[in-house]
Amino acid sequence: MRWKGIILLAVIIGIVVVLSLLLTDIWLERQFESLGSAIVGAKVEIDDLDFSLFGLHMRWDSLQVTNPKNTMKNIITSGRTDFDLDLLPLLKKKFIVENIQMTNVTSGTDRSTDGKIDKKVKKEEAKPNILTKTIDRLQADIADAPAWQLDDFTKKVNVDSILKFLHITSPAKLDSLQNDLKTTYNQWDSTFAAVGWEQDFRYLESRVTAIKPAELRTLDGLQSAYTTLNQINDKVDSLEAFVTETRQGLASDLGATTAKVGMVDDWIKSDFQNALEQAKLPAINKENIARFIFGDKVISQATQILGMVNTVRSYSEKFKSDKPKKEKPPRFKGQTIYFTRQRSLPTLWIKNIELSGHTTRGLQIGGQLKHIVSNQKLINEPTNLDIHGQRSDGANISFLGEFNYLESPMENFALTLGKMPLDNLKLSSSPLLPNAIEKGTGDLEIKLDIGSESLAGGLEFIAGNINFDFGETPSEKPLDKTVRKILSSKSTLDLNVSLKSDNDNTVLGLDSNLDDLFANELKKIIGEEIQQARAKIEAEVDKQVTRRKKEFHTFVTAKTAALEAEMTKYENMLNEQKAQVEEKKKELEARIEEEKQKAKDSIQDEAKKRLKGLFD
């Protein structure tokens, strides 16, 4: 034992205690801010955190959580917050809080500074789930759908600029196909050049012609010629088999060629469709109008909510798994594996948060968040959220939520807003709904049920007694006038949104009472222009492709005809040869019969002569 060392240790411990009393608050504040910012993806700021080591009491005067989608706004802010940590679990590195009192909670407040974090938060590559799949599909929907670009067309359909960027693929495909076909045709040209049928037929013809039955006087000579002719016939038969086989091969190749040529029209159609998509020319119909107006906002809100739920879900999985997937943590930071024992306390458990505050529209709200816990299985309770609020004029809010990770993950939310004043509220950034509501009230009901394999949600918004603010000097453009006419004629607005998603599909349905009116009026104004644009694009595609298509067809027709003619020539030669052999055969058979008859007659005459002498 070294006494000097023990004294030094005591001094160090003393310094550490004093420093911790002085610096723990700042250190904890920074730790919480850094952890919160990493989770949210934008600045989380805590002011005046005070931690009492002896009572394990913590409080802060204000909390600001930046909205990661709009870093000049806060998702949530709170005033003074107080809570106590339990000592015994803390020794086991478990943070158990009985109750947090959070006052003056508000949301959507403006920030005085940008809450963007400079350092990019490295997102973990999580396994895709129903939430990430739905988010991806909804975002792809925004990116791909021509409907979202309507505001471009309210100005002027600039076809010329669209045409500059058209990417027509048919000519290149035609070139490639023509090269393929050229190879096939060349193979056939080589085949016909190599077979030497013409020489064969000429040689056989000369041999057949050389047989002259009329000049053959003896039966032996005729018999020998007949044998030769049979040999020639066999040769013709084998040539016939070869020609037939070649014909079948050619027919098959030309058939395949025809099928390929048939694809050309599909390519051209596809080019036209792609050109329309590139031009983002919308189809103006009832179904698309609600998307034009509300799609952007609804999808943006939906993806934000689903993203937050996914963050909560991924953290719950992290704490729950005893056999977590091996991660790639930052250098020398390592991966923390959470071990739990049956009936032991979870690593983090905030049993209750009491909230009180107000909304930006002046509703006094209060509520509870129960069981924010690292592993729900250990306490056998889901996390619950219950917030209610109202205002003296009858406006009210209710938000119920449950995050249930006891078995497979499930989240359920229900938000109801009643008699909400809509004064100065802008419902959409679409050019079809450019004006804020001057006066009116609205009822909103949102339900969202998320499971492990599917999710379903619905939104119903009914606004009544609404007047739109058209400004001091309303625009006199035809579209703006039409929008004004439609909106002035309506004192109510109904919007229904449905969202269904599973592992294979996501279906977003939007429907409002403005759809029909807008569809009809819009068709009158910009429908004609869009039709003209479509025609111009079609003409351009046609111009670029038609000449090439004609050249291609000429080439194919000429080559096919040439090959067919060549094949037919050989088939004709074969038929001629067969006929010639047949004819010569008949001639020889006739001559043989004739010579046989002559021989028979001669034998008969000789026999008669001999018999005659015998009986004389």
Added chain:
Amino acid sequence: MVVLKILSKLFKALRSNESPNQLAWGFVLGMIIGLTPLWNLHNLVVIVLILIFKVNAAMAGVAFILFDIIVFAFLPLLDPLFHSLGYWLLVDVEWLRPLWVFISTTPVLAWCNFNNTVVLGSFVVALLLVVPLYFFTKWWVVQYRDKIDARIQKWKIVQILKSTKLVQLYNKISQLGD
């Protein structure tokens, strides 16, 4: 200055009457702090051991600096090694699970962060190095005292350097550690 002071103390210790055991234990304990992530409870325990037992603190300081340099010089190699070893022990070796559960749920022990792959991996590597490094250091101290020190003192370069102003200054600085 701190490095010079530690080096001065180290050479002084090497040439002093302190036993090779004390020097070797100092080196080994310093190695544990240097090889594992610093801000962890086990390192506090190691520091306490250095302070209360008669082990050579200068040797511990040298080992801490040396192994810290090694870790950061070979971080791309050592970090995945520690992470993989820690992950294997924590997740794949089933029979060790009760131990990790015990450590993770026992007061104070839970704060050692042994459920972190790099902390556990580096700590296990450090433990594996304790015995060989202890005996090697002990042997090296004996060798140094018997052979190397005398030889070094005879080097011409040392003789020349000893007479330079720089070394005189160094010697003066070295006195600061006395």
